[in-house]
Amino acid sequence: MMAVMSDQTLRTLIVDDEPLARRGLRLRLAGETDIDIIGECTNGEEAVRVIAAEKPDLVFLDVQMPGLDGFGVLRRLPLSNLPMVVFVTAFDHYAIGAFEASAVDYLLKPVEEARLSQALFRVREQAQARAASEQRDQLLELLGSVTGRPELSLEDALAAGAALPDSRRPVRLAIRDGGKTVLVEETDIDWIDAAGDYMCIHAKGDTHILRGTLRELEAKLDADRFARIHRSTIVNIARVRELRPHINGEYFLTLDGGHEVKLSRSYRDQLRRFRD
Incomplete structure (x- = not known):
């Protein structure tokens, strides 16, 4: 895979309730010269506040967090200025295919260096040719896949996502072998x-x-x-x-x-x- 170098510094936020996961991701990103980690958030509520205040270019967002989860964070963000999102997940609550088709990328915990490199490749590609409407369409496709209602507008899809019984959705463990x-x-x-x-x-x-x-x-x-x-x-x-x-x-x-x-x-x- 040919390296894609971003011509801009990507102001990056890490959101995860697990300290070791945040530390591991920070260490792996330390050698990336175009990644500027502006902070870490330990929960969804904090992430919403920091994203609104700091307006990062890129967010590594844990899907499963107590309280406000990753999709809850997306529902609370202004639709006009969404950052690029790389989802991070330990368990496949949601179809992996939806992440592959609709997110910038997704990472399974524990994060492997090769997969992180692939995710950064996609992030840099999108950073070079990113438009707000494209990101909006990607998130709409993702949330349509999750809610099973692809005809919804992004606002309606995010609202519908709020009613998903996340805590009762059967877990699928994604185990590397x-x-x-x-x-x-x-x-x-x-x-x-x-x-x-x-x-x-x-x-x-x-x-x-x-x-x-x-x-x-x-x-x-x-x-x-x-x-x-x-x-x-x-x-x-x-x-x-x-x-x-x-x-x-x-x-x-x-x-x-x-x-x-x-x-x-x-x-x-x-x-x-x-x-x-």
């Missing part, structure tokens, strides 16, 4: 165990390795469907077939297929969810 990305449906997950910054996602007889913390993943999953039963274990409630008491208030849970996981004493309050 060598040179490919495996998409795992939330409903297919049997249980998850963790060690350090890595998790084993057990789904439909396969085990997938995902980088991240159990706490972060727990926040993304449907709380009505999954239960934290140990500091290193999350289980799909529908997969539990038997409860067997152990010592000191602990339990062993038998899942479909016969696998056993331990419910620790610290999580005894979760027992009622299996008995209801």
Whole structure:
């Protein structure tokens, strides 16, 4: 891929609620001479204020954030002066195809240097030939894909997006496996165990390795469907077939297929969810 050099400095804002994600992206962008990082935001509300005040050229925008998420940020921005947006996501809530077709680009966490280089290539191309109407049309196409209503105006599409049940939308985990990305449906997950910054996602007889913390993943999953039963274990409630008491208030849970996981004493309050 031939390098595209921007003839302007791109004033860039990083928006992500995860400190390590912000730091990692900042470090990877440090060597790009035409990228001027003007700040970082830790949540959507802060991002709306900073974008309105600073008017950055480019925003790396996390899709999934507590409170006001990435699409919520877009809904709150003036339509006449939108920055270029590169979406950053750990989980494929939305169709990856929509990002590929409609956003400047998207990045999956953890961000890989090769993919970041590709995203910057596209950003620089658009910076050279960008028009407000083109960006408006791109965002309209993206939001039409997400809302399922491509006939809407951008204003109506953004408003319709506000009604999307994000917290109830089934998660699709995008997991890198060598040179490919495996998409795992939330409903297919049997249980998850963790060690350090890595998790084993057990789904439909396969085990997938995902980088991240159990706490972060727990926040993304449907709380009505999954239960934290140990500091290193999350289980799909529908997969539990038997409860067997152990010592000191602990339990062993038998899942479909016969696998056993331990419910620790610290999580005894979760027992009622299996008995209801």
